[in-house]
Amino acid sequence: MSTAIELKGITKSFGNTAIIRGVNLAIPRGERHAIIGPNGAGKSTLFNLISGRYPVTQGEILLNGEVVTGLKPFQINRKGLSRSFQITNIFPRMSVFENIRCAVLWTLGYKYSFWHRLGGLKDANLRTEEVMESIGLKARRDTLAGVLSYAEQRALEIGITIAGGAGVILLDEPTAGMSRTETADAVELIRKVSQGKTLIMVEHDMGVVFDLADRISVLVYGEVIASDKPENIRGNPAVQEAYLGTEAH
Amino acid sequence: MARLKYRPLNLGRWLVWGGTALLMILLPQILTAGFTLTLLSQIGVGIIFALSYNMLLGQGGMLSFGHAVYSGMGAYFTVHALNLISKGAFYFPVTLTPLIGGVAGAFFGVIFGYVTTKKSGTTFAMISLGIGEMVAACSLMFAGFFGGEAGISTNRVIGEAFLGISYGPSIQVYYLIVGWALICMVAMFAWTQTPLGRMANAVRDNPERAEFVGYDTHMVRFLTLVISGFFAGIAGGLSCINYEIVTAENVGALRSAGVLIATFIGGAGFFFGPIIGSIVFFTMVTAIGSITQAWAFYLGLLFLVIVLYAPGGFASLIAMHVPVIKARLMRRLWLPYSAALATGIALLAGLVSVVEMTYHFSTEAGANPNMKLFGLAFNVTHAAPWAVASALLVGGFIISRFAWNLVGRTWADIVHILQEQSA
Ligand SMILES: Nc1ncnc2c1ncn2[C@@H]1O[C@H](COP(=O)(O)OP(=O)(O)O)[C@@H](O)[C@H]1O
Ligand SMILES: [Mg+2]
Numbered sequence: 031m032s033t034a035i036e037l038k039g040i041t042k043s044f045g046n047t048a049i050i051r052g053v054n055l056a057i058p059r060g061e062r063h064a065i066i067g068p069n070g071a072g073k074s075t076l077f078n079l080i081s082g083r084y085p086v087t088q089g090e091i092l093l094n095g096e097v098v099t100g101l102k103p104f105q106i107n108r109k110g111l112s113r114s115f116q117i118t119n120i121f122p123r124m125s126v127f128e129n130i131r132c133a134v135l136w137t138l139g140y141k142y143s144f145w146h147r148l149g150g151l152k153d154a155n156l157r158t159e160e161v162m163e164s165i166g167l168k169a170r171r172d173t174l175a176g177v178l179s180y181a182e183q184r185a186l187e188i189g190i191t192i193a194g195g196a197g198v199i200l201l202d203e204p205t206a207g208m209s210r211t212e213t214a215d216a217v218e219l220i221r222k223v224s225q226g227k228t229l230i231m232v233e234h235d236m237g238v239v240f241d242l243a244d245r246i247s248v249l250v251y252g253e254v255i256a257s258d259k260p261e262n263i264r265g266n267p268a269v270q271e272a273y274l275g276t277e278a279h
Numbered sequence: 280m281a282r283l284k285y286r287p288l289n290l291g292r293w294l295v296w297g298g299t300a301l302l303m304i305l306l307p308q309i310l311t312a313g314f315t316l317t318l319l320s321q322i323g324v325g326i327i328f329a330l331s332y333n334m335l336l337g338q339g340g341m342l343s344f345g346h347a348v349y350s351g352m353g354a355y356f357t358v359h360a361l362n363l364i365s366k367g368a369f370y371f372p373v374t375l376t377p378l379i380g381g382v383a384g385a386f387f388g389v390i391f392g393y394v395t396t397k398k399s400g401t402t403f404a405m406i407s408l409g410i411g412e413m414v415a416a417c418s419l420m421f422a423g424f425f426g427g428e429a430g431i432s433t434n435r436v437i438g439e440a441f442l443g444i445s446y447g448p449s450i451q452v453y454y455l456i457v458g459w460a461l462i463c464m465v466a467m468f469a470w471t472q473t474p475l476g477r478m479a480n481a482v483r484d485n486p487e488r489a490e491f492v493g494y495d496t497h498m499v500r501f502l503t504l505v506i507s508g509f510f511a512g513i514a515g516g517l518s519c520i521n522y523e524i525v526t527a528e529n530v531g532a533l534r535s536a537g538v539l540i541a542t543f544i545g546g547a548g549f550f551f552g553p554i555i556g557s558i559v560f561f562t563m564v565t566a567i568g569s570i571t572q573a574w575a576f577y578l579g580l581l582f583l584v585i586v587l588y589a590p591g592g593f594a595s596l597i598a599m600h601v602p603v604i605k606a607r608l609m610r611r612l613w614l615p616y617s618a619a620l621a622t623g624i625a626l627l628a629g630l631v632s633v634v635e636m637t638y639h640f641s642t643e644a645g646a647n648p649n650m651k652l653f654g655l656a657f658n659v660t661h662a663a664p665w666a667v668a669s670a671l672l673v674g675g676f677i678i679s680r681f682a683w684n685l686v687g688r689t690w691a692d693i694v695h696i697l698q699e700q701s702a
Contacts, residue, residue, distance in 0.1 A: 081491065103490040113491060121484045132481045136493030140474040142502050148472050194492060 033095065034059045034198050034228035035080065035111075040089035042072075042079055042252075049075050051252035053089075057245075059197075062229045064239045067249035068272075073232040074116050076249065077200050080230075081113045082106040093198065108136065112196035116203045116232070118183045120190060122176030126167050129175050129186055131158045133193035157193070165189040165219060181212040185219065192223045199224060201231040205238055217241055240264070248272070296465065303457045307450060314569055316449050321561040323456035324517045325541060327463045329553035329560075331510035332538045337547035338471060339503045340483030341396070342404045345411025346511060346538050351530030352387045352414070353380030353512025355425065357519040361433040373437055373446055377459055377516030384512020388505035396500035399486065403500075411535055418527040430526030433519070446520065456517050463510055468550055470506065479503045540582050546592025555593045572642075573634050606700060608693050615689045618682040626679045628653070629671030636668060 035057045042050035049072045057063045065073050078084045080091055082103040091099045098106050121129050131148070134157045140146055148154075162168045165185045170178060175186055188204060204220060205213045217238055220231070233239045239246060240260045247257040250272045256263060263269055306319055328350055335341040357380040364371050371379070395406045418425035425431070435446045446452055470476045478499050481489045486496040519525050528534060537560065545556020563581070568574040589596055603609055632652060639650045640659050648660045657664045 083487075102495070103487075104493050104495050107491055107493045119485065119488050119491075121481055121488060123484050124480065128477065128480075132477060132489070133492040135474045135478065142475050142478070142498060144470055144473045144475040144502070144506065146474055147469070148474060148477055151474075190488070190492065 032059050033057065033092070034061070035230065036092040036095075037076075037080070038090045038092070040076075040079060040091065041087045042075055042084065043087045048087075049252050050079065050087075053249075053252070053254050055247060055254060055257060057228060057230060059094075059228050060226065062224060062242055062244045063231070064243035064246045065230065065232045065249055066234075066236075066239055066246060071249045072252040073249055074202055075252075077113060077202050077230075077232065081111060081200060107194070107196070110196050111198040111200070112191045112194055113200035114187045114191040114202055114204060116206065118180075118187050120175045120183060120186055122174065124175055125172045126162060126175055126178070126186060127158060127171045130161045130189050130193050131155070133190040134158055134161070134195075137194040137196075161189050161193045164223060166215070181208055181216075184208065184216065188216075188219060188223065196227075198228045199230070201229065201233075203232050203234060205233065205235055213238065296461075299464070300457075300461055303460065304454075307453060314565055316453055318561060318565045320449070320453050320456050320521050321565060322557050323453070323460040324514050324521065325538075325557035325561050326460050326554050327517070328511055328514035328538050329542045329545065329557045330464065330467045330550075331507045331514065332542050333547055333550075333553045334467065334470070334479070334503055334507040334510070336539075336542055337549075337552065338476065338483065339399075339479040339500060339507075341399055341407075341500060341504070342539075343535070344404055344408040344532070344539070345414070345535050346407070346507075347530050347532070347534035348391065348411055348414045349384040349387055349508035349511035350380075350515035350518070350538075351525075351534065353377075353384040353515030354519040354525040354529045355431065355515075356380055356383035356512075357516035358431045358433045358525040359424075361435060361437070361519070362431070365434060365437045372441075373435060373520070374444075374455060376520065377513045380516025380519065381509045381513040384515060385505050385509035387512075388508025392501050392504040392508070396504050397497055399482075399496075399500060411530075411532055414530050415527065415532065418530055425527060426525070428527075430524050430528075432524045435520045435523055449521075452521055456521065459513060459517055463513060464554070467510060471550060475499065475502060475506075540578070544582060544585050544592055546594030546596075548591050549594035549598060552592050552594035555597075559593065571635060571638075573638050576634060602697055603693055606693075606697060608696065611689055611693060612686075615682065615686040619679070619686050622675060622679040622682040624675075625671055626675030629668055629673070629675045632664075632668035633672055636664065 033056050035055070037053050037055040040050055040053045041048060053076065065076065067073055075084070079086050082098070082101050082105070086099055089099070090097055093106065093109055093111055096109065098109060098111075101109075121132060124132070131154055134154050135141070138151070138154050138157065140151065140154065159168070162171060165188060167178075167182060167185055167189065170182060175183065178186060184204060184207075188201065191199060191201065201220065205216045208216060213235060220229070221242060229242075231242070233242075243260055245258065246260055246263045247254050248263065248266075248269050249255075255272060256266050256269050258266065303319075303323070307316055310319075328346075331349075332343065332346050335343050335346070357376050360371065360376055360379045361373070363369060364373070364376075391410050395403060395410060419427070435452070439445075444451055446455065478489065478494055481492075482494065482496045482499045489496050489499070515529065518529070541556040541560035542553045543556070544559055545554065546552030559581075560578070563574055563578045567577060571577075585592060591598075600609070603612070635652055636650070636659050648658045649656060650659050651657075
């Protein structure tokens with residue numbers, strides 16, 4: 031049982047349009063896995079299916095060997111899967127600190143408690159400080175998330191995703207829209223926070239992908255046309271034709 | 280549990296709570312107008328009710344049109360409990376009977392909450408309205424429990440006085456209300472500082488993200504509603520003790536609208552907003568209501584002005600001055616504010632004159648055309664008073680515009696300075 035995520039014949043249609051068309055994929059525990067593919071290929075949709083945001087049309091999803099198809103996002107999250115969003119999805123009216131703390135409460139067992147005082151939750155507050163430190167937002171502790179810069183919001187997005195300590199992490203285009211130096215910082219951050227975890231990331235920047243990924247899957251029109259080590263993907267003629275040739279000039 | 284311990288001494292917070300308590304205790308000694316005690320008791324109960332409402336609206340982002348269901352059911356259960364206690368069916372101290380209301384409120388929160396809280400936004404608002412209508416309809420159907428048109432009466436004086444407390448005199452009831460109001464205020468404030476309270480904010484701001492950090496948004500809203508129902512029920516229980524009667528009005532749409540208006544006027548975005556809101560609301564209902572029939576018109580107008588020009592309510596108006604005071608810039612505002620106040624008074628005098636004269640003209644002018652306003656006696660069928668009133672209204676409006684422009688420009692300057700300071 032060393033497979034973190036397994037997709038078996040996953041399809042997804044919106045109305046009559048099939049967006050995901052029979053995806054099979056197994057990602058072993060501890061792997062850093064990148065999903066690449068042209069715009070509109072269905073990468074985000076795939077993440078939405080795995081994380082329970084959308085129901086699958088057909089197929090089965092296993093998380094650590096357990097079927098999670100049909101479960102709600104919060105149920106899947108409680109089983110140890112956490113995700114970030116391509117379009118920043120944070121709590122804009124809360125401070126950076128509160129954003130992160132909201133993301134650690136459930137795993138630390140505080141759940142729906144109305145008999146604990148937040149200020150007195152040593153473990154939650156310590157963990158929150160730790161996460162802020164690791165995403166480099168310690169200095170912005172009390173700033174409202176909504177007024178952070180774009181790169182800071184993206185870092186917070188990752189912070190919220192990893193704060194709960196999930197073993198499987200899905201990052202949807204974590205470096206999109208970032209400058210070169212910001213991207214380099216983000217790569218280091220992702221490398222650090224995914225240590226010892228299973229990471230699946232959708233990424234456009236080929237530098238980032240070849241830098242981080244142990245394995246790469248190429249998604250084109252809702253189908254995985256290749257899934258292999260980075261060096262093999264680079265040389266794969268089908269991939270070059272379908273994707274790299276047009277994107278990476 | 281060790282985690283429950285509070286910070287050793289949060290001086291500011293103690294001062295605020297202590298000051299509030301002291302004020303509530305001393306007010307009946309300071310104010311002695313006839314309706315003071317009635318008004319203060321209403322405000323005390325209203326504060327609990329509005330704060331419980333704001334757990335939904337302000338903290339949870341749920342706009343309810345049927346919150347009176349929970350306070351009203353709390354009131355009905357309290358009234359029946361009081362009647363049973365006085366018959367000797369069981370023993371329970373009157374002081375604690377609001378708890379029965381609280382449990383009833385929470386119970387109906389459980390019953391109705393599960394469906395209501397499935398969705399937030401418009402769906403929540405519509406379902407809360409539907410449940411409010413349903414319960415109001417039930418109050419006519421089940422006359423045994425709800426007492427039909429007459430309602431259910433009770434007597435809060437039961438048995439021997441304990442330490443001189445019989446709850447006969449209304450001042451004793453006022454202090455009962457103050458005691459409960461202080462406990463409930465502290466408890467509801469504490470709630471905002473708990474994991475559930477914080478996640479209610481999270482679910483309000485971004486329900487989707489909350490689900491992806493492990494929270495069932497439905498459950499968060501549901502539990503929030505149950506707890507809110509509990510405090511609303513306590514408010515209902517107290518109003519039952521205060522009036523010794525509970526009628527269908529207690530669960531009605533008017534009561535639900537009232538708490539919405541009070542909360543909104545005070546400001547849903549701040550914990551203390553609904554407290555201010557209750558004070559303003561009941562002052563308008565009772566104090567202004569004792570002077571003029573047109574009180575509801577003024578209340579509606581105030582609500583309108585707040586919604587249009589200060590959607591954050593009085594609390595946000597107060598809060599926006601805090602950074603100005605800290606930056607020692609208030610002195611720039613005194614002149615514009617004085618101008619706005621003076622012109623505002625002229626405008627208000629004109630408005631009140633026109634409204635009061637219209638009321639008098641349309642209701643009793645046939646029988647008695649003479650009326651008194653601001654200490655002046657005049658005949659409402661004559662043209663002169665109308666001319667003066669209209670002149671005040673129009674003139675007041677025009678000069679108010681100048682004053683408000685000045686206020687606006689000064690504020691723009693201040694915001695500019697504050698931004699430069701923070702940059
Ligand atoms: N909720 C939805 N309803 C209908 N169509 C959708 C929805 N979500 C995504 N799609 C469509 O699915 C296709 C794949 O989108 P997406 O998964 O976002 O692609 P990408 O690979 O760029 O992340 C697009 O054509 C998009 O329009
Ligand atoms: Mg995408």
